[in-house]
Amino acid sequence: MPKMRRIVLLMLVVSSTAAAVLVLGTILASQGFSVLELGILALFGLLFAWITTAFWLSLAGFVLHVLGRPGHRLAERTTIPEDSAKDERSRVALVMPIYNEDPQRVLAGLQATLNSLLRARHENRFELFILSDSTDPEVWLAEELAWSQLNREFAGKLPVFYRHRPKNLARKSGNIADFCQSWGYRYDYMVVLDADSIMSGHCLVSLVNRMDANPKVGLIQVPPTPVLRESFFARSQQFAASVFGPVYATGLSFWFQDSANYWGHNAIIRVAPFMAHCGLPTLPGKEPFGGEILSHDFVEAALLRRAGWQVWLADDLSGSFEEPPPTLIDHAKRDRRWCQGNLQHLRVVFAEGLRPLSRLHLAMGIMAYMSSVFWFVLLVLSGLEALRQAQTEHSYFMEGDLFPNWPVSYAFEAATLLAITLSILYLPKIFGYLTLFLDRRRLMAHGGGVKAGLSLLLESLTSILLAPILMLFQLGFVVSILAGRSVRWAAQKRDDGETSWAEAGAVHLGHTAVAATAGWVSWHSLPDFFPWLTPVLLGPLLAIPLSRLTSRVDLGRALQRRGLFLTPCESDRPAVLEDLCRRLTALEQDAQAAPRRGTLFEKAIADPFMNALHLTLLARESRSKSERLRLDALVAKLQEQGVESLTRSQRSDLLSDPASMTTLHALAWQSSEEGPLSLGQSATEGKRA
Numbered sequence: 001m002p003k004m005r006r007i008v009l010l011m012l013v014v015s016s017t018a019a020a021v022l023v024l025g026t027i028l029a030s031q032g033f034s035v036l037e038l039g040i041l042a043l044f045g046l047l048f049a050w051i052t053t054a055f056w057l058s059l060a061g062f063v064l065h066v067l068g069r070p071g072h073r074l075a076e077r078t079t080i081p082e083d084s085a086k087d088e089r090s091r092v093a094l095v096m097p098i099y100n101e102d103p104q105r106v107l108a109g110l111q112a113t114l115n116s117l118l119r120a121r122h123e124n125r126f127e128l129f130i131l132s133d134s135t136d137p138e139v140w141l142a143e144e145l146a147w148s149q150l151n152r153e154f155a156g157k158l159p160v161f162y163r164h165r166p167k168n169l170a171r172k173s174g175n176i177a178d179f180c181q182s183w184g185y186r187y188d189y190m191v192v193l194d195a196d197s198i199m200s201g202h203c204l205v206s207l208v209n210r211m212d213a214n215p216k217v218g219l220i221q222v223p224p225t226p227v228l229r230e231s232f233f234a235r236s237q238q239f240a241a242s243v244f245g246p247v248y249a250t251g252l253s254f255w256f257q258d259s260a261n262y263w264g265h266n267a268i269i270r271v272a273p274f275m276a277h278c279g280l281p282t283l284p285g286k287e288p289f290g291g292e293i294l295s296h297d298f299v300e301a302a303l304l305r306r307a308g309w310q311v312w313l314a315d316d317l318s319g320s321f322e323e324p325p326p327t328l329i330d331h332a333k334r335d336r337r338w339c340q341g342n343l344q345h346l347r348v349v350f351a352e353g354l355r356p357l358s359r360l361h362l363a364m365g366i367m368a369y370m371s372s373v374f375w376f377v378l379l380v381l382s383g384l385e386a387l388r389q390a391q392t393e394h395s396y397f398m399e400g401d402l403f404p405n406w407p408v409s410y411a412f413e414a415a416t417l418l419a420i421t422l423s424i425l426y427l428p429k430i431f432g433y434l435t436l437f438l439d440r441r442r443l444m445a446h447g448g449g450v451k452a453g454l455s456l457l458l459e460s461l462t463s464i465l466l467a468p469i470l471m472l473f474q475l476g477f478v479v480s481i482l483a484g485r486s487v488r489w490a491a492q493k494r495d496d497g498e499t500s501w502a503e504a505g506a507v508h509l510g511h512t513a514v515a516a517t518a519g520w521v522s523w524h525s526l527p528d529f530f531p532w533l534t535p536v537l538l539g540p541l542l543a544i545p546l547s548r549l550t551s552r553v554d555l556g557r558a559l560q561r562r563g564l565f566l567t568p569c570e571s572d573r574p575a576v577l578e579d580l581c582r583r584l585t586a587l588e589q590d591a592q593a594a595p596r597r598g599t600l601f602e603k604a605i606a607d608p609f610m611n612a613l614h615l616t617l618l619a620r621e622s623r624s625k626s627e628r629l630r631l632d633a634l635v636a637k638l639q640e641q642g643v644e645s646l647t648r649s650q651r652s653d654l655l656s657d658p659a660s661m662t663t664l665h666a667l668a669w670q671s672s673e674e675g676p677l678s679l680g681q682s683a684t685e686g687k688r689a
Contacts, residue, residue: 005254005255005257006255006256006357009053009056009057009255012052012056013049013052013053013056014049016048016049016052016055016056016424017045017048017049017052020044020045020048020052020417020420020421021041021044021045021048023416023417024040024041024044024417025041027414027417028040028041034385034388036381036384036385036388037385039377039381040378040381040382040385043374043377043378043381044378046374047371047374047375047378048421048424050367050371051421051424051425052424053364054248054428055424055427055428056251056255057248057251057252057255058244058247058248058251058427058428058431058432059251059427059428059431060250060251060254060255061246061247061248061249061250061251061252061254061431062247062251062428062431062432062434062435064250064251064254065246065247065250065435065438066434066435066438068438090125090188090189090208090211090212091125091127091186091187091188091189092125092126092127092187092188092189092190092191092204092208092268093126093127093128093129093179093183093186093187093189093190093191093271094113094126094127094128094129094190094191094193094204095129095131095176095179095190095191095192095193096110096128096129096130096131096193096194096195096197097131097133097172097175097176097192097194098130098131098132098133098134098143098195099132099133099134099135099168099171099172099195100134100135100136100139101134101139101195103139103142103143103145103146104142104146104587105195105196105584106130106143106146106195107146107149107150108580108583108584108587109195109196109197109198109580110128110130110150111150111153111579111580111583112198112576112577112579112580112583113193113197113198113199113200113201113204113576114128114150114154114158115576115579116199116200116201116202116575116576116579117158117201117204117205118157118158118201119201119575120200120201120202120204120205122201122204122205122208124158125208126158126204127158127159127160127161127187128150128158128159128160128161129161129162129163129179129183130143130147130160130161130162130163131163131165131175131176131178131179132162132163132164132165133164133165133168133171133172133175134164135168135648135652136648137600137601137648137651137652137655138599138600138601140164140652140655141600141601141603141604141610141614141655142600143162143164144162144164144610144613144614144617145600145610145613147160147162147617148613162617163179163182164617165178166619166652166656170280170292171292171294172264172296173280173292173293173296173300174292176192177279177280180271180274180275181275184271184274184275185271187271188211188270188271188272189207189208189211189268189269189270189271190268190269190271190274191204191207191266191267191268191269192264192265192266192267192269193265193266194264194265194266194322196322196323197224197265197266197320197321197322198227198320198321198322198576198577198580199222199266199319199320199321199576200318200319200320200574200575200576201319201576202319203222203317203318203319203320204268204319206314206317207220207222207268207314207317208268210312210314211268211270214310216308216309216310217258217270217309217310217311217312218269218270218273218274218304218307218309218310218311219262219267219268219269219270219274219300219301219304219309219311219312220267220268220311220312220313220314221260221261221262221263221266221267221311221312221313221314222266222267222314222317222319222320223245223246223249223263223266223313223314223315223320224263224265224266224320224321224322225238225241225242225245225318225320225321225322225569226238226241226321226322226323226324227321227322227323227567227569227577228321228323228569228577228580228581229323229324229326229556230553230556230557230560231326231327231498231550231551231552231553231555231556232549232550232551232552232555232556232559233325233326233327233328233331233550233551233556234324234325234326234327234556235556235559235560235565236458236459236462236463236550236565237324237331238324238565238567238569239446239455239459239565239566239567240429240459240463241324242446242567242568242569243429243432243433243436243446243452243456244428244429244431244432245432246315246432246435247428247431247432247435248428248432249313249315250315252313252315253312253313253314253315256313256357258310258311258312259305259310259311259355259357259358260301260311260312260313261297261298261301261311261313261361262297262298262300262301262311263297264295264296264297265322266320266322270309273304273307273309274300274304276307277303277304277306277307277309278300278303278304280292280293280296280299280300281293283344283347283348286484287340287486288340288343288344288481288484288485288486289343289344289346289347289481290347291486293341293344293348294337294338294340294341294344295338295341295342295344295345295365296341298342298345298361298362298365299345299348299362301358301361302348302351302354302355302358302359302361302362305354305355305357305358306353306354306355306358318574319574319576321569321576321577326497326551327497327498327499327547327550327551328466328469328499328546328547328550328551329499329503329504329507329547329551331470332470332473332507335369335470335473335474335477336477338369339369339474339477339478339481340477340481340486342365342366342368342369343366343369343370343478343481345362345363345365345366346366348362349362349363349366369474369477369478370478372470372471372472372473372474372475372478373474373475373478375471376471376472376475379533379536382529383518383521383522383526383529383533386526386528386529387525387526390525390526390528426460429456429459429460433452433453433456436449436452437449441572442568444571445566445567445568445571445572446566446567446568446571447563447564447566447571448563451562451563451564451566452566454564455564455565455566458564458565459565462550464535464539465538465539465542465546466539466546466550467539468515468536468537468538468539468540469508469511469539469540469543469546469547472510472511472514472540473511476510497551498548498551498552498553499547499548499551500548501544501548504543504544504545504547504548505544507547508540508543508544508547509544511540511543512540512541512543512544514540515537515538515539515540515541515543516541518533518537519533519534519537519541599643601643601651601655602643604655604661605661605664605665605668606665606668606669608665611661611665614655614661615658615661615662618656618657618658618661620658621656623657623659628659630653631653631654631657631659631660632660634646634650634653634654634660635654635660635663635664635667638654638664639667
């Protein structure tokens with residue numbers, strides 16, 4: 001049955017694409033094919049297959065929602081009741097890899113998730129691991145304080161562990177691999193979380209029950225819902241995901257069944273097969289195409305499927321959340337990392353033994369970025385072909401013909417093809433909107449039929465304007481990667497910071513210049529082609545004010561007050577999100593009432609509790625003689641010149657060495673009879689004190 005479904009999907013995509021290519025070919029072949037026209041036809045066919053795949057996925061999801069027949073769902077194979085008091089032998093690790101994230105935000109999210117898990121009364125199956133790869137010493141120390149607070153809060157209820165890696169080898173995938181090698185044998189499953197992940201206790205328990213009931217399943221992915229951001233850009237993304245996402249996810253689950261994909265977080269994984277089969281290779285050659293695999297999740301799902309394990313998409317489960325990027329520029333920065341990782345899959349997609357659907361998932365990940373290049377090239381070729389035809393005079397009398405060769409109009413066919421293409425692009429959004437009317441509570445949670453419809457129109461207009469800007473962003477990313485420039489992996493921005501005019505101008509000036517140049521050339525050389533190009537040029541021409549406008553939080557809040565871009569997570573907030581918001585508000589008030597004085601690095605040296613806490617969490621490593629001398633020199637430099645004389649890397653080196661931290665703590669206290677020496681002072685100043 002699953003194989004037959006995929007054959008049907010393939011036939012639908014191929015037949016739709018063939019029909020569209022045939023219509024375009026009829027239009028282009030009126031006077032014979034030129035080289036440019038052949039290129040246009042090939043690119044159009046490739047891109048039409050890309051968009052029509054998404055259409056058929058969404059259509060299947062829409063039909064299933066309308067019929068109200070969830071029997072297709074793999075989740076229905078769960079034979080153990082969700083809330084039954086069953087044998088609880090399976091052990092689960094909640095695993096959160098973090099890298100220079102805001103520790104207070106991470107703490108608040110984990111507190112909300114664990115409290116929800118306690119309410120589900122299955123906490124004795126779960127243990128939490130915070131796996132830090134942070135390189136900033138202040139963040140590192142703040143993480144330890146957050147862990148200490150979390151450990152005290154949940155003492156006797158749920159074990160909480162913290163581990164810091166001195167070197168973040170292989171980034172997130174290396175962090176997970178280190179956990180598996182060190183502690184994986186203790187657990188049946190692990191739930192991988194991102195720093196901004198929130199999951200309800202019911203969702204977590206449901207995932208474990210489904211794994212218990214289906215021993216051939218290696219991974220279950222829960223689609224995360226974007227929440228909690230307030231900028232115009234983020235709220236439009238949240239609305240789109242809330243309305244259109246369920247239909248698309250149901251379609252994915254229907255068509256792909258037990259060969260779904262992994263999105264890197266908010267998923268449960270069976271540890272033993274993951275450890276046995278998902279070790280990632282180091283790609284030959286240099287970055288950006290060689291080296292460590294950045295987008296590891298698609299590859300890990302493919303390796304599980306190659307080993308015979310099933311991968312599910314739990315499209316019916318709620319209670320899985322994440323935070324979207326707050327601005328267009330932050331979205332692009334995240335996209336740059338994903339782009340390099342997905343293009344690396346060019347080296348993986350033909351690997352031996354992979355299942356056909358796994359190759360398809362990898363290819364779709366590649367196409368998500370290469371499609372922007374193809375759209376851009378298609379626009380260029382179309383412009384060149386229009387210029388060629390404008391400069392070619394039509395010959396009414398051909399040699400040997402008795403009758404005139406009248407030009408044939410294909411305006412109707414062209415208009416029909418354009419209408420079909422636009423319908424395929426935007427009907428999935430209509431499907432999502434229509435499904436709201438199947439559930440009155442869900443409809444009202446999105447503002448009601450009228451306001452949800454207005455939100456749909458506003459989101460569609462916004463996406464029309466922003467899509468060409470994103471195309472130019474991704475085109476630049478691909479060109480940069482092909483030129484050999486690798487990405488710097490930095491922490492993602494997770495607060496609602498607005499884009500300044502200066503930042504918008506610096507980032508989008510090139511986009512505006514490209515659009516202005518293309519518009520000027522088209523207006524003067526191809527006036528008939530210019531109106532067709534206008535929708536593509538308008539967004540990049542307005543990129544600077546658009547980027548600034550869509551980043552504004554006050555505009556997002558104003559729309560919320562008017563019931564636009566409303567989602568259930570705002571109008572009918574789940575308990576786990578309510579708990580998180582309450583904690584974040586309290587943290588913000590505490591930060592304003594009592595701003596922090598001094599650095600945590602200084603406190604880790606002088607404060608007995610922080611020093612003892614840090615030393616307890618440090619791994620004991622032997623040091624070479626030369627390394628010992630270098631660290632002793634840093635201790636002396638700190639004594640004589642103060643904290644400001646050390647670089648961030650040097651502070652991290654001292655923090656990583658138990659002997660240095662013990663020595664510094666003793667020196668700080670013995671330098672003054674009344675208390676520890678202020679680390680901003682020199683030793684001479686300390687003696688005077």
